[in-house]
Amino acid sequence: MSEQEILDAAARREAVLAAMAKAAKLAGRESGNVALIAVSKTHEAAAIRPLIAAGQRVFGENRVQEAEVKWPGLRAEMPPIELHLVGQLQSNKAEDAVALFDAIHSVDRPSLVAALAKAMDKAGRRPDCFIQVNIGDEPQKGGCAITELPGLLAEARSATLPVVGLMCVPPIDVEPAPYFALLARIARDHGLAALSMGMSGDFETAVTLGATHVRVGTALFGTRG
Numbered sequence: 001m002s003e004q005e006i007l008d009a010a011a012r013r014e015a016v017l018a019a020m021a022k023a024a025k026l027a028g029r030e031s032g033n034v035a036l037i038a039v040s041k042t043h044e045a046a047a048i049r050p051l052i053a054a055g056q057r058v059f060g061e062n063r064v065q066e067a068e069v070k071w072p073g074l075r076a077e078m079p080p081i082e083l084h085l086v087g088q089l090q091s092n093k094a095e096d097a098v099a100l101f102d103a104i105h106s107v108d109r110p111s112l113v114a115a116l117a118k119a120m121d122k123a124g125r126r127p128d129c130f131i132q133v134n135i136g137d138e139p140q141k142g143g144c145a146i147t148e149l150p151g152l153l154a155e156a157r158s159a160t161l162p163v164v165g166l167m168c169v170p171p172i173d174v175e176p177a178p179y180f181a182l183l184a185r186i187a188r189d190h191g192l193a194a195l196s197m198g199m200s201g202d203f204e205t206a207v208t209l210g211a212t213h214v215r216v217g218t219a220l221f222g223t224r225g
């Protein structure tokens, strides 16, 4: 890892943090209350190390298997890292996910709630959970329907999953603000404090509308191959 790589990673990170702080200030929020999750999917350890050296400690991956290849080694050689699963999770990977991740953003169906509850009991480890909501009601997207959220949340709570908030990925190529505002309102109605919303193209908008976690890949790592 060269000094130049660390300086470049630090510059990209500072630019994102400055934009987050500006958006928070605009909305009258404390910028320190928003977590930047660096989404490192598809990027190899060599591309991730400079960002860790630049001070980043919270990372996100979208596939359990890919994360299992990269992160145990990186964690062994670098300072403590908080790892978030931001992609869809198959129930048969629940045990692996609970073992590796500190937070899971994609809880979206009763079968997964049951698998995670069982895996957490077995492991004696309880990563924070976000329920993913299909906020634009798109058939191809993960997330529970808005109408299914109350039932799913009740199931998750009775299974003692530590549900901290909601997550969404709004439809692409349309203004995301109404979707972020809707997710924020639904979270408030259900007494949930955390909001995982906003990616490279729209994290500032998400921060102004209450995001507590933004998931940023491209703006930190460059475009994916």
Ligand SMILES: *Cc1c(COP(=O)(O)O)cnc(C)c1O
Binding pocket: 039, 041, 062, 086, 087, 169, 198, 199, 200, 201, 215, 216, 217, 218, 219
């Ligand atoms: C890839 C991904 C991101 C990051 O996307 P960028 O546009 O590269 O910032 C955020 N959230 C989820 C769920 C993702 O899969």
